[in-house]
Amino acid sequence: MGIAAFPPCVRAARALGVPARFAAASDRVPSVHPSPPPAIIAAPFDSPYHAPVLVDAVLATMAGARSVLDGTLGGGGHAAAFAAAGMQVVALDRDREALQAAGTRLAREIASGQLRLVHANYADVATHPDLATLVVDAVLLDLGVSSHQLDDDARGFSFRTGAPLDMRMGDEAEDAATLLNHADQRTLAGWFRDYGDEPRAARLASEIVRRRATVPFTTSDDLVKAIRGALGPRTGPGDFARLFQAMRIAVNDELAGLARALPALRDRLAPGGVLCVITYHSGEDRLVKECFRSWSTPCTCPPRAPFCTCGGVAPGSLVTRKPIVADADEVGRNPRARSAKLRAWRRAA
Numbered sequence: 624m625g626i627a628a629f630p631p632c633v634r635a636a637r638a639l640g641v642p643a644r645f646a647a648a649s650d651r652v653p654s655v656h657p658s659p660p661p662a663i664i665a666a667p668f669d670s671p672y673h674a675p676v677l678v679d680a681v682l683a684t685m686a687g688a689r690s691v692l693d694g695t696l697g698g699g700g701h702a703a704a705f706a707a708a709g710m711q712v713v714a715l716d717r718d719r720e721a722l723q724a725a726g727t728r729l730a731r732e733i734a735s736g737q738l739r740l741v742h743a744n745y746a747d748v749a750t751h752p753d754l755a756t757l758v759v760d761a762v763l764l765d766l767g768v769s770s771h772q773l774d775d776d777a778r779g780f781s782f783r784t785g786a787p788l789d790m791r792m793g794d795e796a797e798d799a800a801t802l803l804n805h806a807d808q809r810t811l812a813g814w815f816r817d818y819g820d821e822p823r824a825a826r827l828a829s830e831i832v833r834r835r836a837t838v839p840f841t842t843s844d845d846l847v848k849a850i851r852g853a854l855g856p857r858t859g860p861g862d863f864a865r866l867f868q869a870m871r872i873a874v875n876d877e878l879a880g881l882a883r884a885l886p887a888l889r890d891r892l893a894p895g896g897v898l899c900v901i902t903y904h905s906g907e908d909r910l911v912k913e914c915f916r917s918w919s920t921p922c923t924c925p926p927r928a929p930f931c932t933c934g935g936v937a938p939g940s941l942v943t944r945k946p947i948v949a950d951a952d953e954v955g956r957n958p959r960a961r962s963a964k965l966r967a968w969r970r971a972a
């Protein structure tokens with residue numbers, strides 16, 4: 624069966640509007656920490672920019688691959704590991720700063736022709752002119768933000784006091800302040816509920832609308848005060864992290880982008896190729912899990928159909944039935960690994 628004839632990933636397509644069930648809960652582990660604990664022992668591909676997670680597990684799921692698309696270059700840790708394993712690498716990031724930093728770090732691999740960097744959103748892989756003919760043995764998405772993006776207050780991902788409410792990873796038009804000042808109350812409530820798993824999302828949205836009528840939101844302190852005002856004085860860093868993360872997902876349209884990207888990236892795999900995704904948020908993980916499951920199921924008939932009429936053949940199979948998570952050593956060395964979940968799917972040979 625040609626790759627174009629794959630049964631559509633119904634759930635992923637529906638998620639272009641991101642139904643709430645994909646976006647239900649955010650990870651309980653704060654992924655935006657006021658002062659991230661430093662790594663204790665550096666692993667081979669760590670850099671001051673970012674410490675990559677689950678490197679050995681990613682390499683193991685891609686065993687035998689000679690070419691790879693790294694859709695989330697970041698600090699270039701995974702890309703460096705791929706290059707060290709002898710793979711030909713194309714790496715994307717929507718953040719120009721990440722491309723610049725990783726380009727310096729990996730200058731030798733670029734000069735030798737082993738690594739090519741492209742400024743792109745992985746969700747645009749089907750239409751980006753520089754990626755038009757790309758076919759690879761493996762793809763990696765390592766979602767979310769890098770430690771450098773979190774640590775740089777000017778990028779506005781953090782709730783450290785005085786940080787601007789920006790949160791844009793790339794060239795998006797509207798920053799977090801703009802959305803907080805202009806989005807309607809229902810939309811705000813939907814973001815905090817669906818991306819932040821916040822039961823009092825409506826109250827928080829109403830508090831934001833009340834406050835912005837007098838003073839527009841400009842810094843992290845404005846959002847922290849609104850969260851405290853709506854949810855009470857006992858709210859703490861975990862709540863701020865979760866709700867700032869919800870705004871980051873909205874600003875960068877992350878779940879809809881992922882839903883669009885998964886089938887497009889699958890279609891760039893050579894026969895037998897592997898798609899690996901590392902998630903840090905339960906909405907992301909659910910989306911990946913449901914896509915991979917639906918692509919591993921031969922029959923695409925409606926569940927209530929009395930018998931199979933599609934004669935379907937599964938386009939591939941699960942490499943990981945349960946997500947791979949970091950062991951205690953890795954979490955001790957790199958606290959960011961705590962909420963990471965790796966899932967992988969293989970295209971039929």
Ligand SMILES: C[S@@+](CC[C@H](N)C(=O)[O-])C[C@H]1O[C@@H](n2cnc3c(N)ncnc32)[C@H](O)[C@@H]1O
Nearest residue numbers: 675695697698699700701716717718744745765
């Ligand atoms: C967790 S970091 C990746 C770290 C990387 N694996 C490493 O080893 O250093 C995520 C990176 O993906 C980028 N990113 C997030 N969403 C993206 C998207 N839709 N398209 C391209 N890059 C994206 C972010 O800008 C960030 O640099």
